[in-house]
Amino acid sequence: MIAVAPSHCEIATKKGMGRLGHELVVVHFSHPHPLELTSLHQQPATTCAGCSRTLSDRAYSCKACGYALHVSCAQMPQRVRHPADASHSLTLLPSGGGSFSCNACGADGSAFFYHCGECDLNLHCSCAALPLSVVHAAHLHPLTLFFFPPYENRGFSCDVCGHPGSYQWVYSCAMCGFDAHVGCATAAEEEAQANHPWHGSEGGGSAPHLALQKMETGVGVRKIDKRKAKRLAKRIAITAGTSLICTIL
Ligand SMILES: [Zn+2]
Ligand SMILES: [Zn+2]
Ligand SMILES: [Zn+2]
Ligand SMILES: [Zn+2]
Ligand SMILES: [Zn+2]
Ligand SMILES: [Zn+2]
Incomplete structure (x- = not known):
């Protein structure tokens, strides 16, 4: 038998990280259950709840609820500073099943959006990343x-x-x-950006043009240590068998 050194990927997986260094399980503010990094054929949904666009690569998903987010959408910062609102930071919100009217493009949206309550400002995430x-x-x-x-x-x-x-x-x-x-x-x-300004790089989450000042990330990965990630993965496997209904879908 020839001993083969494990590839970089295998080592990374054992450390609780997926290929290219993404966490295997994350806690995201938009969903009550932990989200698991899944490959395209394992995903329980066809569109991303963060941007309403088709899922085309790996995603973070909750199989029990059929909820999924592009990796880059899961990494969108939860609070940003934007030049359209000099006084306040904007908060990333899930639409919660409703819709909002975007102050930038005038169109309605039903996915994640950036919001300032005091200014009644609502922005598609893609509009928040528009170049100046x-x-x-x-x-x-x-x-x-x-x-x-x-x-x-x-x-x-x-x-x-x-x-x-x-x-x-x-x-x-x-x-x-x-x-x-x-x-x-x-x-x-x-079009040149594959229709998604937030998907500019595999690192994800960064607007290519407008330097939005990220204040905190939407993903609670840092709060999970490896053992907890394992427990969460187990819990996902259990909840996947039941029919939990999510209020935030
Ligand atoms: Zn997305
Ligand atoms: Zn769920
Ligand atoms: Zn026009
Ligand atoms: Zn818009
Ligand atoms: Zn404001
Ligand atoms: Zn001119």
Whole structure:
């Protein structure tokens, strides 16, 4: 018999970490049960509760509840500072089955969002990660992100799609009066980023453009030691056999 040294992956797994160093079990604020790192074919859901997009890789999931999060969505910071709200930090919230209206793009959302109660500010996570300026093929100059239309009537007409916008964020060239909805100004760029600004790197959770100041992470991994992780994994196996109903779905 030839002794083969265990691969790096095996060593990492024994230490309670998955491939690429992700924790095998995490406690996440959005779900009452521990979430287990699962490969694509083991996942109990097809979409991520954090961003509503299709799961395409490993995810953190609760099999008993059919709840799953992209690894990067599970790592989105729970509190951030954002230039749209100079006075307060924004809190990451699950939509709790309801929906919110996003102040940035004007569309409704039903996944995680960043919120300030005092300012009544709600942002899609992807909108919270919008770059402060973009270059768009339809205009010669860089466009700057304004957190409200820089006009007296708080409205604008989008020079990309031709539709109006009001009381929402806008990318503008102030010099030329060129305006674009945030979605219109970033459509091509989003495609280039696989439709998910938070999924920019395997490390996950970091916005590639806007330096959001992370205040605390949404994952309670640091509170779990290896023995507890084992116990939690066992509990997941047990709860998976029962039909627990989650209130936060
Ligand atoms: Zn996601
Ligand atoms: Zn659950
Ligand atoms: Zn939005
Ligand atoms: Zn605020
Ligand atoms: Zn538009
Ligand atoms: Zn211009």
